[in-house]
Amino acid sequence: MKIALLGYGKMGKVIERVAQERGHEIILRKKSADSFDGLENADVAIEFSVPSAAVNNINECFTKNIPVVSGTTGWLEHYDEIKKLCNANNGAFLYGSNFSLGVNIFFELNVQLAKMMSKLEQYNVSMEEIHHTQKLDAPSGTAITLAKDIIANSNYNDWTIDTPKENDIFITAKREENVPGTHTVTYDSEVDSIEIKHTAHSREGFALGAVVAAEWLTGKKGVFSMKDVLGI
Known part of the structure; x- marks a missing residue:
């Protein structure tokens, strides 16, 4: 080819x-x-x-x-x-x-988790993404995909990297040297937290x-x- x-x-x-x-x-x-x-x-x-x-x-x-x-x-x-x-x-x-084939499996896990958590109002979801310092956009396209999939399967309305409004998903975007890409989705309540994470080791x-x-x-x-x- x-x-x-x-x-x-x-x-x-x-x-x-x-x-x-x-x-x-x-x-x-x-x-x-x-x-x-x-x-x-x-x-x-x-x-x-x-x-x-x-x-x-x-x-x-x-x-x-x-x-x-x-x-x-x-x-x-x-x-x-x-x-x-x-x-x-x-x-x-x-x-x-x-x-990444692994990230696309992670996308599907994220959708299924969002569906399961959608009726549990005691949990608040947030996200973090970390990439190398050469990456120009923030948050990453991967983080936006994750957020949109949560929104489509829950009561959340939007995502933001600024001060979140009610029913917004807050995304923390970090830029560090030599990080190919790490994405974490966290559901947090007063009694516990549930977290799924994908870490890329290379390009x-x-x-x-x-x-x-x-x-x-x-x-x-x-x-x-x-x-x-x-x-x-």
Whole structure:
């Protein structure tokens, strides 16, 4: 499979290595100022860039009829627009706030726990996410996904990183050196606490999930998520 990498930072380089180990060829390594020359020859694009570039990168893939897997976070106010563009161009698009296979299992655990806790008013939920200092957006896309899934399965109305209002989920976002990603969801009451946590040990898990998603997306049309890839 011929892969175009749109975004060639630390994550792009790990994706490159994992993809090559799985027998794929990297035909384009696009940094921010580079052109899209060669994109039309790709079987699939993997997009891990920055929020300001993501929409243009994805749209360029639709224009050239290239399936695109995107893991860039911080641009989701344009997500509905991208879905419409994908369908209008009969394209293929798969977005994930986190491509780690373990995190996607964690997402499902979070949903089930939220359903079980929704009737127990004595518990208050909060979240914490910790990432490396180079991460530009806060809270992380993973934390937002976790919060939205709780909101969809409970009486909470919104999430915030500021002073929470009633029925808001408070998210603490920390930036520390050399932390690939740690996410904790805590339900706290006067008598006890319940906590679920995912800790990434390296970028390898994110890269593997992105490449697996790209393998799965090839030949398909429509808008998908990691739930489709994993069949959950």
